[in-house]
Amino acid sequence: MLKESEIRTFIEGTTNYFEATAQQCASVGSPYLVTDGNPGAYEYTGVIGISGARKGVVYFTAPRGMLTVLLMRMQETDTSDENIRDLVGEVANTISGNARRDFGKNFVISVPVVISHDERQLTTPHARSFVIPINWRTHSAKLVVCLE
Amino acid sequence: MAKPAANGPLKLMIVDDSNIIRRRIERSQQIARLEVVGSASNGRAAVEMFRRTQPDVVTMDLTMPEMDGVECVQELVAINSEVLILVVSALADKATAVDAIAKGANGFLCKPFTDRQLNDALEELLSEA
Numbered sequence: 001m002l003k004e005s006e007i008r009t010f011i012e013g014t015t016n017y018f019e020a021t022a023q024q025c026a027s028v029g030s031p032y033l034v035t036d037g038n039p040g041a042y043e044y045t046g047v048i049g050i051s052g053a054r055k056g057v058v059y060f061t062a063p064r065g066m067l068t069v070l071l072m073r074m075q076e077t078d079t080s081d082e083n084i085r086d087l088v089g090e091v092a093n094t095i096s097g098n099a100r101r102d103f104g105k106n107f108v109i110s111v112p113v114v115i116s117h118d119e120r121q122l123t124t125p126h127a128r129s130f131v132i133p134i135n136w137r138t139h140s141a142k143l144v145v146c147l148e
Numbered sequence: 149m150a151k152p153a154a155n156g157p158l159k160l161m162i163v164d165d166s167n168i169i170r171r172r173i174e175r176s177q178q179i180a181r182l183e184v185v186g187s188a189s190n191g192r193a194a195v196e197m198f199r200r201t202q203p204d205v206v207t208m209d210l211t212m213p214e215m216d217g218v219e220c221v222q223e224l225v226a227i228n229s230e231v232l233i234l235v236v237s238a239l240a241d242k243a244t245a246v247d248a249i250a251k252g253a254n255g256f257l258c259k260p261f262t263d264r265q266l267n268d269a270l271e272e273l274l275s276e277a
Binding site for chain 2: 016017019020021023071074075076078082083086087089090093094096097098100101104111
């Protein structure tokens, strides 16, 4: 059973990114449970794999519109696909760093992988996932936690 | 290693596999004493660029392809023990920071960072110069 504190670590890793890089806080929507193995994704997704004390994946997925505005808030004028992929990977990297700090060596966390434009590449290892909506300005993204 | 001219800018090299982070550090570093002389996306390219550009200050990511940041720190310090290295990484655990410092880094800044945090960290690093 996932602990609330574990989920909070992943959420804070995500919201910290918005606060630090855009100087605008993201808000967290009501989490919900998906049990059909298909928590869904937007166009760009940063995935971290987890093994050790827990096994599974955690991913941050966001639409291009949100990531483009986030880049602009960082004064980045190049909003190419490459930079958008880079950005979603950095968000996942931050989530990964937070998890390493809070969970220590009990969790083995992979380097983030970025998936874009093809949701079929994204598979969850278990049927149950917690989905946490992340809202920023007028945009919505999702943090998906699928751990044994 | 050539010393900067009196009151002239110190040379800064940026090492990070993220293009947006490299560009962000280039844009946000507003310290008059620093001049960006190059950026590299992995440790191996950084070592080559370091030999060529002879920077005084380096910002260093840790998780990178080909050669990671800690190994790169060791290589750079072996080339010039006086270089000032600020590790800029999302690996926020204490053990990682201690390891990087032990290998020769001079400071550690966690990602994500604000422009202010970056400039403060660089100022603190330069106060050691």
